Amino acid sequence: MIKTIIFDFGDVFINLDKPAIQKELSLLGKISPPQIQEINIAYETGKLSTSECVNAFQTILTNATKKEIINAWNAILLDFPEHRLQFIRNLSISKKYTLILLSNTNELHIDWIKEHVSFYNIFKSCFNFFYLSHEIGLRKPDTSIFEFVLEQHQLNPLETLFIDDTKENTDSAKKLGIHVWNNNPKTEDITNLFTIKSNIF
Incomplete structure (x- = not known):
């Protein structure tokens, strides 16, 4: 589960x-x-x-x-569709899962997002933990970043799902026993998570 x-x-x-x-x-x-x-x-x-x-x-x-x-x-950086915000808000409200954001990013990109995405703070507040690579000094696909998150929150890899559009990143997480979804942003949407990965929920 x-x-x-x-x-x-x-x-x-x-x-x-x-x-x-x-x-x-x-x-x-x-x-x-x-x-x-x-x-x-x-x-x-x-x-x-x-x-x-x-x-x-x-x-x-x-x-x-x-x-x-x-x-x-x-x-x-392009657009942030609001239906994805609604998805993570609903998931956060349900309190069924611990929600963690783990992003390879940097100060310029985050500053741009804060300026151009009006609901950034609402989005951030949906997560229990919010990790940006430039703040923690670790970056995907290095396994150390996944080990850091697992150890920091005493997570069982078999009870953890990691979602990323870059296969190199999901392959790295998979080596540690974490369930993964290597989503295709051209054909798949995060809002379809529970349909696409229904076999593990």
Whole structure:
């Protein structure tokens, strides 16, 4: 029986355009995917501050302004459909499960969401625990981030479901015995959770 549900944020609740960062940064100058990924990982694990992240990009994209880089960085973020908010609110009100958010993210993205998603605080309040990678210094798919959550809340993996659109992340959680749903954001919606994963509830 599932007692705890761990949710990813991007492409589970808020829609993303994942290729947008590479596309928009490339319009500002020559930059490779490995260069972006290296900065991204450091930023998402809190090893770089926001100013250090922007400076790292400006070192490569020497003609780009701070604002241009930030706009390119935030281009990944799209809309947050309100029916998904209603879903998590109803789930929270039911008190049937411990609800945890576990997201690879960073200060710029969260600041953008706070500014553009009017119900962000309501959304956050639906969760018993809310973990952002840049705040805890851990990042998916490293198994250490799942071990941290399991140990922090004394969770039984067999009673825990983790939902994420990235297979690398769900594969990592699965190794620890956690039930997983690798959702496809193009064809599946979090609101259909109990239909799609009815076999484990």
